[in-house]
Amino acid sequence: MFLPKQNEKLPDQYRGGVVAIGNFDGVHLGHQALIAEAKKQSDAKGCSLGVLTFEPHPRTFFRSEEPVFRLATPQSKAQLLKGLGVQFLDVTPFNLELASLEAEDFVEKILVERLGVSHVVTGYDFHFGKGRKGSPDTMRKLGEKFGFGVSIVEQVTDVDGIAPYSSSAVRTALRRGHIAKAAHQLGHWWSVLGTVVKGDQRGRTIGYPTANIALDPGCEPHEGIYAVRVRLEQDGRPQCHPAAGYIGYRPTFETERMFLEVFIFDFDREIYGQDIAVDFIDFIRPDKKFNGLDELLVQMKADCEIARKTLDRLKNSDPMMAYPLGAMQAKCEL
Numbered sequence: 658m659f660l661p662k663q664n665e666k667l668p669d670q671y672r673g674g675v676v677a678i679g680n681f682d683g684v685h686l687g688h689q690a691l692i693a694e695a696k697k698q699s700d701a702k703g704c705s706l707g708v709l710t711f712e713p714h715p716r717t718f719f720r721s722e723e724p725v726f727r728l729a730t731p732q733s734k735a736q737l738l739k740g741l742g743v744q745f746l747d748v749t750p751f752n753l754e755l756a757s758l759e760a761e762d763f764v765e766k767i768l769v770e771r772l773g774v775s776h777v778v779t780g781y782d783f784h785f786g787k788g789r790k791g792s793p794d795t796m797r798k799l800g801e802k803f804g805f806g807v808s809i810v811e812q813v814t815d816v817d818g819i820a821p822y823s824s825s826a827v828r829t830a831l832r833r834g835h836i837a838k839a840a841h842q843l844g845h846w847w848s849v850l851g852t853v854v855k856g857d858q859r860g861r862t863i864g865y866p867t868a869n870i871a872l873d874p875g876c877e878p879h880e881g882i883y884a885v886r887v888r889l890e891q892d893g894r895p896q897c898h899p900a901a902g903y904i905g906y907r908p909t910f911e912t913e914r915m916f917l918e919v920f921i922f923d924f925d926r927e928i929y930g931q932d933i934a935v936d937f938i939d940f941i942r943p944d945k946k947f948n949g950l951d952e953l954l955v956q957m958k959a960d961c962e963i964a965r966k967t968l969d970r971l972k973n974s975d976p977m978m979a980y981p982l983g984a985m986q987a988k989c990e991l
Contacts, residue, residue: 658735659745664771667707671745672773674705679780680824681710683728684737686844687780687813687822692741694810695778704775705744709767710734711751718751724875726828728843733850733934747772760786764799776806815841834879834940846886846936849876849917853928856918865957867918868928870935872904876915878937880905880944884964887921888934898924901957901964902935905944922965939967 661667667674677695681688692708699706714725729737735746749755749767758766763786768774777796785791793809800807814821822842830839831847839847851870868887885902888895900921919935941963947953 658739658743660735661745661747663748663750666771667745667747667773671705671707673775674707674745674772675699675702675776675778676707676709676747676768676772676774677743677778678709678785679783680714681708681729681734681738682714682824683827683843683847684734684741684845685728685822685824685827685842689741689844690813690822691778691780691810692738692743694808695776696742698776698778698806698808702775706742707745707747707772708738708743709747709749709772711755712748713751715751715756718756724873726831726875726877727873728824728827728831728847730850730873733848736850737845757787760791760795761799762786763791764796764803768805769803774805776808778808778810781809781811831878831937834881834943836883836937836940839937846938847878848888848934848936850932850934851917853931853933855929856916864954865920867903867920868933870917870919870933872915872917878904879940880915882941882944882960882964883937884939884941884967885919886936886938886968887919888936889928889931891926898922899965899968900924900935901941901961902937903944920961922961938971939964941967 659668659671666672675695675698677691679688679691695708696706712731714727716723716725731748738746755763768777777800779793779796781793783793783796785796793807797807797809812821820826827839827842827847830836830842836847849870849872851872853868854871856867856869881904883902883904885900887898887900889898890896898921900919902917902919904915904917906915917935941960947956
């Protein structure tokens with residue numbers, strides 16, 4: 658997937674394409690419906706398919722003291738969008754200059770001059786321009802003025818037509834430890850993508866060496882133990898490994914940082930500095946403080962047994978285990 662440099666014009670091969678606009682945090686089923694509409698338009702026109710998104714999240718710009726619980730890093734978002742057939746991804750800096758653009762200037766400078774769009778697809782609730790004055794109706798009118806088509810995707814709900822798909826709903830589910838509910842909103846397992854860093858290496862001394870990932874500020878899923886799957890590359894080939902995951906502050910050891918640690922079953926490789934993805938499959942139990950190391954070790958053994966059984970059961974019964982991201986990612990067997 659092509660990622661243009663900031664503020665550069667698209668190369669001719671991508672200009673005249675269909676562009677979907679939004680934050681796409683998590684790339685949930687509502688976002689996927691929007692991309693599907695954009696792809697339908699691009700297929701009909703025989704042109705490129707692109708996405709315009711923004712970094713940082715607008716709420717981070719306006720309320721920097723309140724970190725946003727991001728569902729996907731820019732890197733994982735790009736991977737998900739690529740899996741949906743997106744050919745180029747324009748990541749526009751959300752800064753004072755962008756926030757000060759009037760709606761018409763946003764359309765003219767970014768969509769027309771920089772991207773050269775032939776068609777734009779947005780959600781029903783997309784607002785843009787200074788003071789968020791630009792609405793879907795504004796986009797339609799400006800499309801007529803500048804000569805590009807506009808499609809507005811209405812709210813997408815579950816099969817019962819009740820619960821709308823939204824990033825907020827996914828965050829709420831994850832905060833409560835409702836992993837399956839979050840996955841059904843997303844259409845894939847919620848994942849944390851990051852680089853393995855050195856922790857205090859205490860796990861090595863007690864028989865549970867863990868891979869550690871630093872969590873971004875604002876990341877706040879329910880603290881506790883999870884059945885997870887770790888995706889990584891070995892010799893250029895993707896691999897999946899069952900594991901038990903922990904998110905929390907290690908109350909038994911009275912630390913002051915939130916950790917994501919994963920104990921990969923039947924695994925004996927050095928992976929410091931390697932990028933891995935941790936797919937959250939099921940919540941096992943909340944975090945708690947133990948009265949010493951012996952009590953903790955007994956519980957860790959029980960947690961790992963539950964995680965193994967959970968992953969084995971789902972592998973044989975749930976197609977999402979074999980096809981974790983549907984069309985968005987290659988099949989990844991446990």
